[in-house]
Amino acid sequence: MEQTVEEFFHDFRQEMLAGAEAERTYQLEAFMDVVSNELIETGFVDGFEHCHYRAQKGMRVDGYWFNDESVVDIFVADFDCRRELETLTRTDVESIFKRVANFFEASLEGSLEPDVTTPEYGLVQQIADRRTSLRQVNFYLTSERVLSDRFQSFPDGEVGGIRSTYHIWDMTRFQRQHSSRGHKEPLNIDFVELFGDGINCLSANLGSDSYQSYLMVMPASILAALYDKYSARLLEQNVRTFLQARAQVNKGIRSTILNEPKMFFAYNNGITATAQDVETRMTSNGLQIVRIIDLQIVNGGQTTASLFHTQRRDKIDLLGIFVQMKLSVIDSEQSEMVVPRISEYANTQNKVNAADFFSNHPFHVRMAEFSRRIWAPAQQGAQRETKWFYERARGQYADAQSKLTAGEQKRFRAEYPKTQMFVKTDLAKFENVFDDHPRWVNLGGQKNFARYALRIGREWEKSSDLFNELYFRRVIARGILFRATEKLVSNQAWYNGGYRANIVAYTLSMLGEIAKRKQATVDYQRIWDAQAVDDALLQVLIIIATAVNDDIIQPPHGISNISEWCKREGCWARLLNKADSIAELLPKGFWGSLASVDDNRREVKTARQTQRIDNGIEVQRQVLGVSPSQWSLIRQEGANRHLLTPKEIGILQIAEQMPAKIPTERQSVVLIEVLAKAKQEGII
Numbered sequence: 001m002e003q004t005v006e007e008f009f010h011d012f013r014q015e016m017l018a019g020a021e022a023e024r025t026y027q028l029e030a031f032m033d034v035v036s037n038e039l040i041e042t043g044f045v046d047g048f049e050h051c052h053y054r055a056q057k058g059m060r061v062d063g064y065w066f067n068d069e070s071v072v073d074i075f076v077a078d079f080d081c082r083r084e085l086e087t088l089t090r091t092d093v094e095s096i097f098k099r100v101a102n103f104f105e106a107s108l109e110g111s112l113e114p115d116v117t118t119p120e121y122g123l124v125q126q127i128a129d130r131r132t133s134l135r136q137v138n139f140y141l142t143s144e145r146v147l148s149d150r151f152q153s154f155p156d157g158e159v160g161g162i163r164s165t166y167h168i169w170d171m172t173r174f175q176r177q178h179s180s181r182g183h184k185e186p187l188n189i190d191f192v193e194l195f196g197d198g199i200n201c202l203s204a205n206l207g208s209d210s211y212q213s214y215l216m217v218m219p220a221s222i223l224a225a226l227y228d229k230y231s232a233r234l235l236e237q238n239v240r241t242f243l244q245a246r247a248q249v250n251k252g253i254r255s256t257i258l259n260e261p262k263m264f265f266a267y268n269n270g271i272t273a274t275a276q277d278v279e280t281r282m283t284s285n286g287l288q289i290v291r292i293i294d295l296q297i298v299n300g301g302q303t304t305a306s307l308f309h310t311q312r313r314d315k316i317d318l319l320g321i322f323v324q325m326k327l328s329v330i331d332s333e334q335s336e337m338v339v340p341r342i343s344e345y346a347n348t349q350n351k352v353n354a355a356d357f358f359s360n361h362p363f364h365v366r367m368a369e370f371s372r373r374i375w376a377p378a379q380q381g382a383q384r385e386t387k388w389f390y391e392r393a394r395g396q397y398a399d400a401q402s403k404l405t406a407g408e409q410k411r412f413r414a415e416y417p418k419t420q421m422f423v424k425t426d427l428a429k430f431e432n433v434f435d436d437h438p439r440w441v442n443l444g445g446q447k448n449f450a451r452y453a454l455r456i457g458r459e460w461e462k463s464s465d466l467f468n469e470l471y472f473r474r475v476i477a478r479g480i481l482f483r484a485t486e487k488l489v490s491n492q493a494w495y496n497g498g499y500r501a502n503i504v505a506y507t508l509s510m511l512g513e514i515a516k517r518k519q520a521t522v523d524y525q526r527i528w529d530a531q532a533v534d535d536a537l538l539q540v541l542i543i544i545a546t547a548v549n550d551d552i553i554q555p556p557h558g559i560s561n562i563s564e565w566c567k568r569e570g571c572w573a574r575l576l577n578k579a580d581s582i583a584e585l586l587p588k589g590f591w592g593s594l595a596s597v598d599d600n601r602r603e604v605k606t607a608r609q610t611q612r613i614d615n616g617i618e619v620q621r622q623v624l625g626v627s628p629s630q631w632s633l634i635r636q637e638g639a640n641r642h643l644l645t646p647k648e649i650g651i652l653q654i655a656e657q658m659p660a661k662i663p664t665e666r667q668s669v670v671l672i673e674v675l676a677k678a679k680q681e682g683i684i
Contacts, residue, residue, distance in 0.1 A: 005146060008175040009085045013144070015418060017081075022419060025490045028052065029497070031079045032063055035142040035169060040445045041394060041423060042177060042185065043233055044167075045073050045140070047444020049563050052497055053120040059103040060096070062142075064123050065444065066564075069231055071136045072127065076100040078143035088145035088170055093154060097166055100139055101159045108160040117553065119498025125560030135312070136163045143170045178398065186276055186294030187230060194229075195222055198281060198288030201327075212329040214278070214289065218271070220257075220264070220307050220321035226295075227308040235301045253306040258314060261321050270324035271300030278329055292327075300325075363460050363467060364392035364424070370472040376420075379531045388476050389416040391423045422479055428452035429505075430478040434522075438509035442502050442566045468610060470603060477524035482508060484533040489545055502552060502566040506575055507545040513576065514544075514583045520594035525603075540590050547582045551575055619668040623655065626675065630684060631655035634674060637683045648674050 003011075012034075020030035029050060036048035047065045054060055063075035076096055078088060106112045107127035114120045127134070137159060147170040154166035177185055191198050199222070204213040227234055256264050279291035297304055303323065311318050371390035378385045391397050397416070401409050422430075425445040432440050432452055440451045459466060485504045489495055495503075515521050527533060533541075551574065555565035565571050635652035638644040644652070651667045652674065663671060678684050 003175070005172050005175050006085050008178065009144070009146075009171050012171070012174070013081075013083075018419075022487070025487075026497075027081050028062070028077060028079055029490075031081075031144065032075065032077060032142070035077075035174070036063060036075070037445075038174060038177065039140070039169070040425065043446070045138075046232070046446045048073075048075070049119070049123075050498055050500065051119040051123050053103065053114070053118075053123075055103075057102070057106075058099050059106065060099040061103045061120070061123070066126065066130070067231075069135075070130075070133050071138060071231065072130075072134060073138045073140060074100055074104060075140045075142060078141060078145060080144075082144055085171065086145045088143050088147045088168075090148060090151040092145075093141065093147070093151065093168060096141055097139055097154060100141075101164070104137055104139075104164075105160045108162070118496060119562075122498075122561035122563060126564060129560065131160075131162075134162050136165065138165045138167060140167045140169065143168070146171050147173075178395075187233060187292075189226065189292045189295055190290070191222075191292075192290050195225070198283075198290035200285060201280070201287055201289050203280075203287060211331070212278070214327045214329075216289065216325040216327060217265075218323045218325045220318040220323055221311075223271075223304055223323055224308040224311050224318055227304050228312075234295065234304065235297050250302050250306045253303060254310045254314075257307070257310045257316060257318070257321065261318075264321045265324065268303060268323060269300070270326065271297055271303060273297050273300075273325055273327050275327060275329050276331060278327070289327075295327075360392075361457075362464065363456060364390075366464075366467060367427070367472060367475075368392045368396075370469060374469065374472060376476065376531055377529055384414070386414070386420060387416050388479075389421040390427070391421060394423075397421050425449045426479065427475060430475055430482050433482065433505050433508040434478055434512045438505045439567060439569060439572050441505040442563070465609075470606075473528045474524045477522075477527040480527055480531065481522070481533055484538065485541055485545070488538060488541055489549075492542070492545065492549075494546065494549060499549075499552065499562055499566070502563060503545055503549050506548045506552065506566070506572070507541060509572070510544050510548060510575060510579060510582060511541065513579050514586070515594050517579065517583070518591060518594065519597050520591070521597060521600050523593060523595040525595070526593075536587075536589065536593060540586055543585050544582060547578070547585070548575065551578065619672055620663070620665060623663055623668045623671050624658065626655075626671075628656045628658050631658075631671075634678045634683055638674070638678065638681075641681070643677065643681060644674070 016030050016034055017027065019025075019034065020027045025033075029052075032048070032050060036045070039045045040048060045065055046067050048063050049065060050063050052062050060076055061074055062077040065073045067073070076099065078092065078096055103112075104127065107124045108131050110128050112120075112124045114124055147168055154168065156163065156165045158164055173185075199216055199218065201214045201216045204215055253268070256267050260267070274294075274296050275292045276294040278289050278293070281288050281290050300323070307318060307321075307323075310316055368390045371388050375385040375387055389397055389400075397418075400416075401412055404412060425448070428449040428451075429441050429445070432438070432448055435455075437448075437451065440448045443451075456467075482504065485507055486500060489500050489503050489507070511522065552566055552571060553562055555562055556570070559565045631652055635644070635649060635656065638652075639649060648670060651663060651670050654661050654663050654667065655671055675684075
């Protein structure tokens with residue numbers, strides 16, 4: 001039975017209050033953490049920085065984020081920790097948006113002069129510094145109320161000469177997103193409304209009821225306009241991840257646009273895209289697509305971004321440039337499985353991109369499997385053990401409970417507490433801060449994950465045995481340490497409500513650096529065993545965090561925004577120069593609590609050997625799951641088509657004799673590869 005918006009509100013409120021109490025943060029800060037994480041996870045924004053500012057002049061702001069598209073997202077909260085669900089009226093919306101727009105306009109004009117030590121000072125300066133390059137400001141109103149049925153949208157406009165868009169996220173919209181089982185809110189693109197006409201197309205009738213396909217010739221100007229309006233939301237998640245880890249303008253594409261625009265169609269490979277639904281009409285010029293629901297570019301993201309950026313930076317008219325597009329209409333039920341495959345096969349020219357961390361990538365599957373199987377020790381004073389739930393695909397935690405009775409849900413939450421649920425962007429944060437990548441963490445959740453995906457993708461290709469139970473337990477220990485440091489920073493007298501994410505990232509990176517210089521490492525096993533950080537280590541973290549804060553709030557001359565300074569290599573380089581002096585401040589007892597690098601290497605070696613055995617058992621299990629007659633069919637058909645080597649034929653003959661003969665682990669690996677080849681060739 002689907003949850004009502006009132007029930008969702010009360011659950012949301014209780015979880016938010018529990019989070020505020022657990023993290024010892026203000027309720028408003030906890031509210032913004034919850035809603036901003038939701039927007040980041042669904043791809044609406046790339047990141048979020050807290051910045052709570054009030055003024056008597058009718059101004060308010062609660063957070064912001066600058067992205068690489070010359071766009072700033074500014075957040076304003078409608079939050080008063082209301083006990084009951086109330087209605088957000090048109091008058092309320094207009095008043096709230098007016099206050100945040102006033103703040104932005106005053107920042108552009110340079111008429112605001114906040115205290116230099118506050119987060120809003122950096123935001124105001126950054127807006128002023130970028131006023132000539134900013135092309136758009138997105139205002140996000142996040143509310144704990146329900147938007148009135150009489151009012152559903154706020155028209156786009158201009159503030160201070162800069163295009164402005166307005167987005168309202170109320171409890172109904174959050175509930176809709178939350179109950180969509182991981183499916184994001186789809187784009188609804190009406191070409192007639194936006195551009196005055198539909199897009200001519202050819203219907204590629206494949207004789208299949210599963211999906212429709214269309215071939216289109218897209219005007220480059222329309223493609224760039226769509227990217228301008230929807231930005232990265234237009235790109236399928238894994239393509240977005242891929243682009244965030246690389247330069248966005250392809251030099252070859254740009255050169256063709258500038259020098260040989262009429263040859264663009266001939267030189268470019270075109271775009272592969274998917275949609276949930278399309279609306280067509282027949283005209284005197286043939287079939288047209290007039291509306292697309294949930295357009296997602298799964299190959300050609302770099303082409304799309306390059307068209308937009310070249311048009312904007314070089315002031316080029318894209319008239320006369322066209323791009324071929326193959327559009328597959330996949331219904332939402334099949335999209336989770338089919339769309340990643342289309343993306344993977346369409347991007348075979350980019351090997352790393354093909355392994356660019358789809359939610360069903362073997363790494364994520366293995367981490368999720370560990371999280372469902374491995375019990376964490378009971379915390380001090382608790383009687384029962386628990387598990388950490390890794391949500392490799394959005395909505396899995398809620399989905400796992402959707403068909404349970406009330407009693408079963410209670411048992412599920414006791415086994416998997418909500419505070420022990422973590423997602424891919426969390427995992428990337430926990431890991432990157434300790435693996436010499438603190439600057440990446442400060443780039444925001446999506447960009448940090450993109451960097452992590454590329455790194456782990458390469459490491460997985462070299463040796464998947466690295467990612468074993470020891471690795472999983474270390475991830476959890478790092479997560480416990482990360483969240484404990486967040487709570488600790490919030491409680492410090494010097495903490496002014498800003499830059500917590502930056503302070504936490506550099507504090508933990510510094511902890512790892514100091515330990516490394518002593519040929520040691522943090523004792524993650526101790527944290528895992530206790531499921532907590534002991535008081536002695538907390539005191540060390542306070543000392544390091546204080547030193548980090550003192551350093552980052554003094555950026556070099558000419559840099560006014562501390563968050564922007566924290567994204568630069570120079571910030572970490574300057575902190576590294578102070579590592580030895582910070583180490584001298586730490587209590588002598590700290591050094592004895594560290595684990596030696598040699599002990600750690602031995603543990604890693606043992607864990608890899610165990611994982612290798614587990615991998616061998618798993619691959620043999622898969623081989624045994626295929627009948628001898630099927631192996632025989634593969635051998636006969638494969639030999640007839642000259643698809644098999646003599647070695648493969650010999651191993652298949654062994655598989656045909658199961659269970660009298662059992663293939664070895666190495667032979668099983670070959671058989672799984674042959675099985676994949678057989679499926680690809682249509683033998684089975």
